[in-house]
Amino acid sequence: MSYDDNNIFAKILRGEIPCKKIYEDDFVLSFHDINPQKKIHALVIPKGRFIDLDDFSANASSEEMVGLLKGINTVAKKLNISADTGKGYRALANISEHGGQEVPHLHFHLFGGEIVGKMVE
Ligand code: 5GP
Numbered sequence: 001m002s003y004d005d006n007n008i009f010a011k012i013l014r015g016e017i018p019c020k021k022i023y024e025d026d027f028v029l030s031f032h033d034i035n036p037q038k039k040i041h042a043l044v045i046p047k048g049r050f051i052d053l054d055d056f057s058a059n060a061s062s063e064e065m066v067g068l069l070k071g072i073n074t075v076a077k078k079l080n081i082s083a084d085t086g087k088g089y090r091a092l093a094n095i096s097e098h099g100g101q102e103v104p105h106l107h108f109h110l111f112g113g114e115i116v117g118k119m120v121e
Contacts, residue, residue, distance in 0.1 A: 027067025039113030
């Protein structure tokens with residue numbers, strides 16, 4: 001499968017579709033999920049064209065990898081849900097069909113603001 005430049009997150013990255021932005025730097029964009037599953041439901045996406053975590057792990061540069069992890073931490077701190085500024089959260093990445101991934105651009109969900117609950121249904 002190759003990267004689809006028409007996926008919704010690619011459009012958000014290009015500014016063609018609006019988002020409720022939380023944070024942006026050279027490596028990541030973060031915004032609120034349009035259909036929040038918890039009190040806080042943020043998405044953190046790399047700026048590069050990566051389909052999922054496997055694609056990212058195989059093909060991203062070291063800089064991009066560090067940038068994504070740092071970005072997640074920065075967003076968690078900004079939202080006051082990190083382990084040091086708040087009460088914690090869940091970071092989750094769905095991968096492909098069995099993982100339930102709907103948008104084919106790598107994204108981490110950050111759930112928090114309340115007890116997140118069971119890990120899987
Ligand atoms: P996935 O199932 O691929 O892991 O999650 C995709 C997520 O993207 C879902 O939680 C869905 O609500 C969110 N989403 C889909 N379209 C949009 C959109 O246009 N804007 C925002 N902010 N979130 C979206």
